[in-house]
Amino acid sequence: EDQVTQSPEALRLQEGESSSLNCSYTVSGLRGLFWYRQDPGKGPEFLFTLYSAGEEKEKERLKATLTKKESFLHITAPKPEDSATYLCAVRSNDYKLSFGAGTTVTVRA
Amino acid sequence: EAQVTQNPRYLITVTGKKLTVTCSQNMNHEYMSWYRQDPGLGLRQIYYSMNVEVTDKGDVPEGYKVSRKEKRNFPLILESPSPNQTSLYFCATSRDTTYEQYFGPGTRLTVT
Numbered sequence: 001e002d003q004v005t006q007s008p009e010a011l012r013l014q015e016g017e018s019s020s021l022n023c024s025y026t027v028s029g030l031r032g033l034f035w036y037r038q039d040p041g042k043g044p045e046f047l048f049t050l051y052s053a054g055e056e057k058e059k060e061r062l063k064a065t066l067t068k069k070e071s072f073l074h075i076t077a078p079k080p081e082d083s084a085t086y087l088c089a090v091r092s093n094d095y096k097l098s099f100g101a102g103t104t105v106t107v108r109a
Numbered sequence: 110e111a112q113v114t115q116n117p118r119y120l121i122t123v124t125g126k127k128l129t130v131t132c133s134q135n136m137n138h139e140y141m142s143w144y145r146q147d148p149g150l151g152l153r154q155i156y157y158s159m160n161v162e163v164t165d166k167g168d169v170p171e172g173y174k175v176s177r178k179e180k181r182n183f184p185l186i187l188e189s190p191s192p193n194q195t196s197l198y199f200c201a202t203s204r205d206t207t208y209e210q211y212f213g214p215g216t217r218l219t220v221t
Binding site: 031032034036041042043044045046049087089091095096097099100101102 | 153207
């Protein structure tokens with residue numbers, strides 16, 4: 001059974017304090033790893049897709065990386081507007097998408 | 110503007126009263142899916158559809174039905190809702206099974 005574990009559950013940062021979120025996974029053949037951002041009461045918003053180990057994607061203050069067992073979402077010099085829950089999901093060989101429980105990031109000014 | 114719409118956004122109902130949550134997309138996407146989101150459990154897939162008239166069960170299909178008669182619409186049907194179906198529901202679409210999914214705004218359902 002595919003498993004996705006995100007850590008930490010919650011992260012409190014000071015504005016400008018860089019940090020990383022972890023997504024570890026076990027999957028029967030990775031067909032893609034996805035990162036989403038979710039604001040309270042809203043639908044998840046797509047951020048990145050990574051397909052193979054060594055791949056990296058960047059968008060503003062966010063950078064996602066992928067290894068064979070885990071992915072990291074690095075937040076560089078975060079701002080209060082980066083506060084959200086970040087979700088990781090993996091797609092396996094049967095094209096099923098499994099989500100982690102998320103990491104809630106709070107950035108204080 | 111590309112969008113996924115859900116209706117209603119909020120619904121309070123009673124046990125056993127049939128209800129339908131609609132989902133519509135204007136992106137001509139093949140793949141559509143329904144999820145429920147509960148605290149501590151994350152997003153769990155209820156049903157998905159790879160194309161018109163093709164649907165399949167996700168991880169938590171019990172108590173739900175779906176249909177895909179047209180490409181743009183994918184309604185979620187609760188024939189006899191129960192309190193354990195109180196949750197936040199999301200519809201999602203993607204070009205096909207290999208691409209990222211785009212989510213609707215969510216429907217908060219309370220069953221008393």
